[in-house]
Amino acid sequence: DAGVIQSPRHEVTEMGQEVTLRCKPISGHDYLFWYRQTMMRGLELLIYFNNNVPIDDSGMPEDRFSAKMPNASFSTLKIQPSEPRDSAVYFCASRHRALGDTQYFGPGTRLTVL
Amino acid sequence: GDSVTQMEGPVTLSEEAFLTINCTYTATGYPSLFWYVQYPGEGLQLLLKATKADDKGSNKGFEATYRKETTSFHLEKGSVQVSDSAVYFCALSDQFGGQGFSFIFGKGTRLLVKP
Numbered sequence: 001d002a003g004v005i006q007s008p009r010h011e012v013t014e015m016g017q018e019v020t021l022r023c024k025p026i027s028g029h030d031y032l033f034w035y036r037q038t039m040m041r042g043l044e045l046l047i048y049f050n051n052n053v054p055i056d057d058s059g060m061p062e063d064r065f066s067a068k069m070p071n072a073s074f075s076t077l078k079i080q081p082s083e084p085r086d087s088a089v090y091f092c093a094s095r096h097r098a099l100g101d102t103q104y105f106g107p108g109t110r111l112t113v114l
Numbered sequence: 115g116d117s118v119t120q121m122e123g124p125v126t127l128s129e130e131a132f133l134t135i136n137c138t139y140t141a142t143g144y145p146s147l148f149w150y151v152q153y154p155g156e157g158l159q160l161l162l163k164a165t166k167a168d169d170k171g172s173n174k175g176f177e178a179t180y181r182k183e184t185t186s187f188h189l190e191k192g193s194v195q196v197s198d199s200a201v202y203f204c205a206l207s208d209q210f211g212g213q214g215f216s217f218i219f220g221k222g223t224r225l226l227v228k229p
Contacts, residue, residue, distance in 0.1 A: 042222060043158075093158075101146040101207035101209075102148070102163060103160075
């Protein structure tokens with residue numbers, strides 16, 4: 001199995017630009033999670049999906065952030081417009097409920113907003 | 115609500131020393147408990163887990179026992195190696211009715227092992 005795939009691995013952009021992060025979960029997994037990690041705030045859950053439907057987006061910091069999951073094998077996290085305080089590492093994780101509670105993490109996307 | 119508290123780091127040890135990283139939790143249900151490890155520049159990897167009281171999770175020489183009476187899940191290793199240097203996260207997963215559940219991570223503890 002290829003594991004959770006995220007792209008790009010690194011993104012550098014300027015303030016005000018739109019940023020789109022991509023995630024491909026492990027095949028057959030029915031939950032998908034987006035996390036943000038910073039030194040100050042640690043690991044924060046932004047949103048999660050079950051069977052492509054957003055279940056809890058209470059962690060999304062503000063309306064500039066949006067996430068979609070158009071099908072079982074693809075999800076995006078979009079920031080528009082981006083701000084320097086959005087600089088962080090963004091992780092995607094997936095889980096198969098029938099196999100237990102373990103989440104499998106992707107390698108992350110390091111976002112730098114100048 | 116549910117929460118996880120783990121000891122702040124960094125923890126600095128010499129090779130072959132004994133390691134303990136404390137983790138306590140609060141939960142409304144009957145959570146599963148996890149330890150994840152993050153090596154520099156990588157995502158989190160599951161290290162071990164326990165799904166019910168008195169279960170012991172173990173992997174790569176690390177162990178943790180689910181203690182319901184003390185609401186704890188402390189991570190231990192008898193003899194650490196330089197390659198164990200990483201950030202360790204304690205986490206819990208608590209299932210609610212229907213689709214809802216919570217998955218909460220502690221703030222992480224950085225371990226540095228010196229030769």
